Amino acid sequence: MKTIAILLTVFNRKAKTLEALENLFAQEIPEKYALDVYLVDDGCTDGTAQAVAESYPLVHIITSKGDLFWNRGMLLAWESAVKAKPYDFYVWLNDDTILNTQALTTLLQTSESKSNKAIIVGTTSSLKDAKTITYGGRTQNGQLVVPQNQGVSCAYFNGNIVLIPKYVYEKVGANDPVFHHALGDFDYGKRAKKLGIENIVAPGILGQCDTHESLATWCNPEKTFKKRWQAFRSPLGNNPEEFFVYEKRHGGFALACFHYLTNHIRLLFPRLWV
Structure with a gap:
Protein backbone atom coordinates (compact mmCIF):
# COMPACT_ATOMS: atom_id res chain seq x y z
CA MET A 1 0.00 0.00 0.00
CA CYS A 209 -10.04 27.50 -9.65
CA ASP A 210 -10.81 31.06 -10.62
CA THR A 211 -8.00 33.59 -10.74
CA HIS A 212 -7.77 36.36 -8.16
CA GLU A 213 -6.00 38.79 -10.45
CA SER A 214 -6.78 42.47 -10.11
CA LEU A 215 -4.69 45.58 -9.75
CA ALA A 216 -2.88 45.10 -6.45
CA THR A 217 -3.63 47.63 -3.71
CA TRP A 218 0.05 48.54 -3.26
CA CYS A 219 0.28 49.90 -6.83
CA ASN A 220 -3.30 51.10 -7.29
CA PRO A 221 -3.32 54.90 -7.83
CA GLU A 222 -6.90 55.07 -6.58
CA LYS A 223 -5.77 54.02 -3.09
CA THR A 224 -4.22 56.34 -0.51
CA PHE A 225 -0.50 56.14 0.13
CA LYS A 226 -1.19 54.74 3.60
CA LYS A 227 -3.22 51.86 2.17
CA ARG A 228 -0.64 51.25 -0.56
CA TRP A 229 2.15 51.16 2.01
CA GLN A 230 0.28 48.77 4.29
CA ALA A 231 -0.42 46.43 1.36
CA PHE A 232 3.17 46.71 0.16
CA ARG A 233 4.52 45.60 3.52
CA SER A 234 1.89 42.89 4.03
CA PRO A 235 2.69 39.20 3.37
CA LEU A 236 -0.32 39.32 1.04
CA GLY A 237 1.09 42.25 -0.90
CA ASN A 238 4.48 42.79 -2.48
CA ASN A 239 6.71 42.46 0.57
CA PRO A 240 10.00 43.87 -0.77
CA GLU A 241 12.38 41.83 1.39
CA GLU A 242 10.80 38.54 0.40
CA PHE A 243 10.78 39.47 -3.28
CA PHE A 244 14.42 40.51 -2.98
CA VAL A 245 15.37 37.09 -1.58
CA TYR A 246 13.43 35.33 -4.33
CA GLU A 247 14.87 37.38 -7.18
CA LYS A 248 18.42 37.31 -5.85
CA ARG A 249 18.19 33.53 -5.53
CA HIS A 250 16.79 32.93 -9.00
CA GLY A 251 17.64 36.02 -11.05
CA GLY A 252 20.77 37.45 -9.52
CA PHE A 253 21.71 40.33 -7.24
CA ALA A 254 21.45 43.02 -9.94
CA LEU A 255 17.89 42.09 -10.91
CA ALA A 256 16.85 41.92 -7.26
CA CYS A 257 18.25 45.40 -6.61
CA PHE A 258 16.64 46.81 -9.75
CA HIS A 259 13.16 45.57 -8.86
CA TYR A 260 13.58 46.53 -5.20
CA LEU A 261 14.15 50.11 -6.38
CA THR A 262 11.49 50.22 -9.11
CA ASN A 263 8.83 48.68 -6.88
CA HIS A 264 9.39 51.41 -4.31
CA ILE A 265 9.14 54.03 -7.07
CA ARG A 266 5.91 52.43 -8.27
CA LEU A 267 4.59 52.51 -4.71
CA LEU A 268 5.28 56.26 -4.51
CA PHE A 269 4.17 57.15 -8.05
CA PRO A 270 1.70 54.46 -9.19
CA ARG A 271 0.30 56.55 -12.03
CA LEU A 272 3.61 56.25 -13.89
CA TRP A 273 2.63 52.63 -14.62
CA VAL A 274 -0.98 53.22 -15.61
Whole structure:
Protein backbone atom coordinates (compact mmCIF):
# COMPACT_ATOMS: atom_id res chain seq x y z
CA MET A 1 0.00 0.00 0.00
CA LYS A 2 1.38 3.40 -1.03
CA THR A 3 0.43 6.41 1.05
CA ILE A 4 -0.42 10.00 0.10
CA ALA A 5 -0.52 13.02 2.40
CA ILE A 6 -2.82 15.78 1.15
CA LEU A 7 -1.68 19.18 2.44
CA LEU A 8 -3.91 22.27 2.77
CA THR A 9 -3.87 25.55 4.64
CA VAL A 10 -7.13 27.45 5.11
CA PHE A 11 -8.36 30.82 6.27
CA ASN A 12 -12.03 31.84 6.41
CA ARG A 13 -13.25 30.10 3.26
CA LYS A 14 -15.55 27.56 4.84
CA ALA A 15 -17.81 26.88 1.87
CA LYS A 16 -14.93 26.61 -0.59
CA THR A 17 -12.90 24.44 1.78
CA LEU A 18 -15.78 22.02 2.28
CA GLU A 19 -16.36 21.85 -1.47
CA ALA A 20 -12.66 21.20 -2.07
CA LEU A 21 -12.68 18.38 0.51
CA GLU A 22 -15.88 16.92 -0.92
CA ASN A 23 -14.27 16.61 -4.33
CA LEU A 24 -11.05 15.33 -2.81
CA PHE A 25 -12.80 12.47 -1.03
CA ALA A 26 -14.77 11.67 -4.19
CA GLN A 27 -11.52 10.90 -6.01
CA GLU A 28 -11.28 7.60 -7.84
CA ILE A 29 -7.81 6.37 -6.93
CA PRO A 30 -6.25 2.93 -7.44
CA GLU A 31 -6.80 0.44 -4.62
CA LYS A 32 -3.09 0.25 -3.83
CA TYR A 33 -3.11 3.86 -2.63
CA ALA A 34 -4.42 5.37 0.61
CA LEU A 35 -4.58 9.03 1.55
CA ASP A 36 -4.55 11.14 4.70
CA VAL A 37 -5.37 14.84 4.88
CA TYR A 38 -3.45 17.43 6.91
CA LEU A 39 -5.20 20.79 7.12
CA VAL A 40 -3.79 23.87 8.81
CA ASP A 41 -6.45 26.16 10.28
CA ASP A 42 -4.57 29.45 10.16
CA GLY A 43 -6.73 31.37 12.60
CA CYS A 44 -10.13 30.89 10.93
CA THR A 45 -12.97 32.82 12.56
CA ASP A 46 -15.80 31.59 10.31
CA GLY A 47 -16.08 28.08 11.72
CA THR A 48 -14.10 26.38 8.96
CA ALA A 49 -12.24 24.03 11.30
CA GLN A 50 -15.39 23.03 13.17
CA ALA A 51 -17.27 22.35 9.93
CA VAL A 52 -14.40 20.24 8.59
CA ALA A 53 -14.16 18.29 11.85
CA GLU A 54 -17.90 17.54 11.73
CA SER A 55 -18.04 16.55 8.07
CA TYR A 56 -14.63 14.90 7.75
CA PRO A 57 -13.53 13.63 11.18
CA LEU A 58 -10.51 11.79 9.77
CA VAL A 59 -8.89 15.02 8.57
CA HIS A 60 -5.89 15.97 10.72
CA ILE A 61 -6.50 19.60 11.72
CA ILE A 62 -3.51 21.63 12.90
CA THR A 63 -4.38 24.93 14.55
CA SER A 64 -2.38 28.13 14.15
CA LYS A 65 -3.02 31.66 15.38
CA GLY A 66 -3.33 33.27 11.95
CA ASP A 67 0.15 34.52 11.11
CA LEU A 68 1.32 31.76 8.75
CA PHE A 69 -0.42 32.60 5.44
CA TRP A 70 -0.21 30.14 2.51
CA ASN A 71 3.44 29.18 2.28
CA ARG A 72 4.18 28.84 5.98
CA GLY A 73 0.82 27.15 6.51
CA MET A 74 1.68 24.56 3.86
CA LEU A 75 5.05 24.07 5.52
CA LEU A 76 3.37 23.35 8.87
CA ALA A 77 0.99 20.88 7.20
CA TRP A 78 3.96 19.18 5.52
CA GLU A 79 6.00 19.01 8.71
CA SER A 80 3.00 17.57 10.56
CA ALA A 81 2.60 14.83 7.94
CA VAL A 82 6.30 13.96 8.03
CA LYS A 83 6.22 13.68 11.82
CA ALA A 84 3.17 11.40 11.67
CA LYS A 85 4.66 8.73 9.40
CA PRO A 86 6.66 8.29 6.20
CA TYR A 87 4.55 8.97 3.11
CA ASP A 88 5.24 7.96 -0.48
CA PHE A 89 3.69 11.14 -1.89
CA TYR A 90 2.72 14.62 -0.74
CA VAL A 91 0.05 16.64 -2.56
CA TRP A 92 -0.40 20.39 -2.27
CA LEU A 93 -4.05 21.38 -2.68
CA ASN A 94 -5.46 24.89 -2.46
CA ASP A 95 -8.61 25.22 -0.41
CA ASP A 96 -10.42 26.91 -3.33
CA THR A 97 -9.44 24.31 -5.92
CA ILE A 98 -12.04 21.78 -7.05
CA LEU A 99 -10.48 18.54 -8.26
CA ASN A 100 -11.83 16.59 -11.20
CA THR A 101 -12.72 12.98 -10.38
CA GLN A 102 -9.60 11.48 -11.98
CA ALA A 103 -7.17 14.19 -10.86
CA LEU A 104 -5.18 12.16 -8.32
CA THR A 105 -5.06 9.13 -10.61
CA THR A 106 -3.67 11.29 -13.41
CA LEU A 107 -1.05 12.77 -11.08
CA LEU A 108 0.01 9.32 -9.87
CA GLN A 109 0.15 7.82 -13.37
CA THR A 110 2.23 10.74 -14.61
CA SER A 111 4.52 10.34 -11.61
CA GLU A 112 4.96 6.64 -12.32
CA SER A 113 5.94 7.47 -15.91
CA LYS A 114 8.79 9.51 -14.41
CA SER A 115 9.78 6.74 -11.94
CA ASN A 116 8.31 8.86 -9.11
CA LYS A 117 11.32 11.17 -9.32
CA ALA A 118 9.67 14.34 -10.67
CA ILE A 119 7.28 17.00 -9.40
CA ILE A 120 3.89 16.62 -11.10
CA VAL A 121 1.78 19.76 -11.57
CA GLY A 122 -1.96 19.87 -12.14
CA THR A 123 -3.57 22.54 -14.34
CA THR A 124 -6.79 24.32 -13.38
CA SER A 125 -9.34 26.10 -15.50
CA SER A 126 -11.83 28.84 -14.73
CA LEU A 127 -15.13 27.85 -13.13
CA LYS A 128 -16.83 30.24 -15.55
CA ASP A 129 -14.98 29.15 -18.71
CA ALA A 130 -13.52 25.66 -18.93
CA LYS A 131 -11.31 26.72 -21.85
CA THR A 132 -9.50 29.37 -19.79
CA ILE A 133 -6.45 28.06 -17.94
CA THR A 134 -5.92 29.77 -14.60
CA TYR A 135 -3.10 28.02 -12.68
CA GLY A 136 -0.50 25.33 -13.31
CA GLY A 137 2.97 24.98 -14.73
CA ARG A 138 4.74 28.01 -16.15
CA THR A 139 7.43 28.69 -18.72
CA GLN A 140 10.62 30.55 -17.84
CA ASN A 141 8.97 33.85 -18.81
CA GLY A 142 5.91 33.16 -16.64
CA GLN A 143 3.40 32.01 -19.25
CA LEU A 144 1.04 29.17 -18.29
CA VAL A 145 1.88 25.84 -19.94
CA VAL A 146 -1.00 24.30 -21.88
CA PRO A 147 -1.33 20.64 -20.83
CA GLN A 148 -0.98 18.00 -23.55
CA ASN A 149 -1.93 14.34 -23.89
CA GLN A 150 1.21 13.41 -21.99
CA GLY A 151 3.36 15.13 -19.38
CA VAL A 152 5.30 18.21 -20.51
CA SER A 153 8.08 20.12 -18.79
CA CYS A 154 7.69 23.48 -17.07
CA ALA A 155 10.13 25.87 -15.38
CA TYR A 156 8.13 26.42 -12.19
CA PHE A 157 4.50 26.32 -11.07
CA ASN A 158 1.55 27.56 -9.03
CA GLY A 159 0.90 25.50 -5.91
CA ASN A 160 -2.81 24.77 -6.47
CA ILE A 161 -2.42 21.08 -7.39
CA VAL A 162 1.06 19.62 -7.02
CA LEU A 163 2.25 16.07 -6.36
CA ILE A 164 5.67 15.67 -4.76
CA PRO A 165 7.06 12.12 -4.42
CA LYS A 166 9.11 11.09 -1.40
CA TYR A 167 12.24 11.03 -3.58
CA VAL A 168 11.83 14.72 -4.40
CA TYR A 169 11.10 15.68 -0.80
CA GLU A 170 14.28 13.93 0.35
CA LYS A 171 16.34 15.89 -2.19
CA VAL A 172 14.65 19.32 -2.10
CA GLY A 173 13.07 19.43 1.34
CA ALA A 174 9.94 21.43 2.09
CA ASN A 175 8.82 25.04 1.49
CA ASP A 176 11.28 27.75 2.48
CA PRO A 177 9.79 29.63 5.48
CA VAL A 178 11.48 32.85 4.40
CA PHE A 179 8.30 33.39 2.37
CA HIS A 180 5.01 34.02 4.19
CA HIS A 181 2.40 33.71 1.47
CA ALA A 182 3.31 33.93 -2.20
CA LEU A 183 6.57 32.91 -3.92
CA GLY A 184 6.98 29.70 -1.91
CA ASP A 185 5.57 27.58 -4.74
CA PHE A 186 7.57 29.36 -7.46
CA ASP A 187 10.71 29.07 -5.35
CA TYR A 188 10.19 25.35 -4.69
CA GLY A 189 9.93 24.53 -8.38
CA LYS A 190 13.02 26.55 -9.26
CA ARG A 191 15.06 25.07 -6.40
CA ALA A 192 14.05 21.59 -7.53
CA LYS A 193 15.07 22.37 -11.10
CA LYS A 194 18.52 23.46 -9.94
CA LEU A 195 18.91 20.10 -8.22
CA GLY A 196 18.08 18.21 -11.39
CA ILE A 197 14.45 17.50 -10.57
CA GLU A 198 11.96 17.76 -13.44
CA ASN A 199 8.78 19.82 -13.12
CA ILE A 200 6.15 18.05 -15.22
CA VAL A 201 2.68 19.31 -16.13
CA ALA A 202 0.25 16.38 -16.04
CA PRO A 203 -2.07 15.75 -19.01
CA GLY A 204 -5.38 17.57 -19.22
CA ILE A 205 -7.23 19.91 -16.87
CA LEU A 206 -7.29 18.45 -13.35
CA GLY A 207 -9.46 20.97 -11.52
CA GLN A 208 -11.16 24.34 -11.41
CA CYS A 209 -10.04 27.50 -9.65
CA ASP A 210 -10.81 31.06 -10.62
CA THR A 211 -8.00 33.59 -10.74
CA HIS A 212 -7.77 36.36 -8.16
CA GLU A 213 -6.00 38.79 -10.45
CA SER A 214 -6.78 42.47 -10.11
CA LEU A 215 -4.69 45.58 -9.75
CA ALA A 216 -2.88 45.10 -6.45
CA THR A 217 -3.63 47.63 -3.71
CA TRP A 218 0.05 48.54 -3.26
CA CYS A 219 0.28 49.90 -6.83
CA ASN A 220 -3.30 51.10 -7.29
CA PRO A 221 -3.32 54.90 -7.83
CA GLU A 222 -6.90 55.07 -6.58
CA LYS A 223 -5.77 54.02 -3.09
CA THR A 224 -4.22 56.34 -0.51
CA PHE A 225 -0.50 56.14 0.13
CA LYS A 226 -1.19 54.74 3.60
CA LYS A 227 -3.22 51.86 2.17
CA ARG A 228 -0.64 51.25 -0.56
CA TRP A 229 2.15 51.16 2.01
CA GLN A 230 0.28 48.77 4.29
CA ALA A 231 -0.42 46.43 1.36
CA PHE A 232 3.17 46.71 0.16
CA ARG A 233 4.52 45.60 3.52
CA SER A 234 1.89 42.89 4.03
CA PRO A 235 2.69 39.20 3.37
CA LEU A 236 -0.32 39.32 1.04
CA GLY A 237 1.09 42.25 -0.90
CA ASN A 238 4.48 42.79 -2.48
CA ASN A 239 6.71 42.46 0.57
CA PRO A 240 10.00 43.87 -0.77
CA GLU A 241 12.38 41.83 1.39
CA GLU A 242 10.80 38.54 0.40
CA PHE A 243 10.78 39.47 -3.28
CA PHE A 244 14.42 40.51 -2.98
CA VAL A 245 15.37 37.09 -1.58
CA TYR A 246 13.43 35.33 -4.33
CA GLU A 247 14.87 37.38 -7.18
CA LYS A 248 18.42 37.31 -5.85
CA ARG A 249 18.19 33.53 -5.53
CA HIS A 250 16.79 32.93 -9.00
CA GLY A 251 17.64 36.02 -11.05
CA GLY A 252 20.77 37.45 -9.52
CA PHE A 253 21.71 40.33 -7.24
CA ALA A 254 21.45 43.02 -9.94
CA LEU A 255 17.89 42.09 -10.91
CA ALA A 256 16.85 41.92 -7.26
CA CYS A 257 18.25 45.40 -6.61
CA PHE A 258 16.64 46.81 -9.75
CA HIS A 259 13.16 45.57 -8.86
CA TYR A 260 13.58 46.53 -5.20
CA LEU A 261 14.15 50.11 -6.38
CA THR A 262 11.49 50.22 -9.11
CA ASN A 263 8.83 48.68 -6.88
CA HIS A 264 9.39 51.41 -4.31
CA ILE A 265 9.14 54.03 -7.07
CA ARG A 266 5.91 52.43 -8.27
CA LEU A 267 4.59 52.51 -4.71
CA LEU A 268 5.28 56.26 -4.51
CA PHE A 269 4.17 57.15 -8.05
CA PRO A 270 1.70 54.46 -9.19
CA ARG A 271 0.30 56.55 -12.03
CA LEU A 272 3.61 56.25 -13.89
CA TRP A 273 2.63 52.63 -14.62
CA VAL A 274 -0.98 53.22 -15.61
